[in-house]
Amino acid sequence: MKCLPIAAVVILLTSASAAAAEPVVAKLQTPTAKKMSVIAGGAVFICQGPECISAGPTDRTITLEACRQLSKRVGAIESLGDSKRSLSPEKVAACKGAAKPS
Numbered sequence: 505m506k507c508l509p510i511a512a513v514v515i516l517l518t519s520a521s522a523a524a525a526e527p528v529v530a531k532l533q534t535p536t537a538k539k540m541s542v543i544a545g546g547a548v549f550i551c552q553g554p555e556c557i558s559a560g561p562t563d564r565t566i567t568l569e570a571c572r573q574l575s576k577r578v579g580a581i582e583s584l585g586d587s588k589r590s591l592s593p594e595k596v597a598a599c600k601g602a603a604k605p606s
Contacts, residue, residue: 526586528565530556533580533603542577545570551578566591571599579603 528547532554539552546562547570556578558565566585575581580603584591591599 525559525561526588528558528561528584528586530571530574530578530584531582532556532578533582533600536578540578542574544573544577549574561586568595568599571596572602575599575603577604 528549530549530551532551535554536551536556539550542549542551542556545558545565545567547558547560547565549556549558551557556574564570566589568591571581571584571591574584580600581596583596584599
């Protein structure tokens, strides 16, 4: 029976950290023509107009691989990050090579 309270604490802590996650924003070089959902870096991005926003980012969301996954669907990315960290300019430049053709 001691396992049940421990499991409850683990679930509570996991839920709290997920709820406290800050949105990740991708600024697009060319705005999207329509609203769309894209999965990249283990997160769902809602893309509309000049940006894509993920309200439930993971530790893989602000990565070169996530940027490439996103840009294959929505085109070139100008920046990717939240208020605390962002993808480096060098990685953003590398990401642009994966962008879908215009």
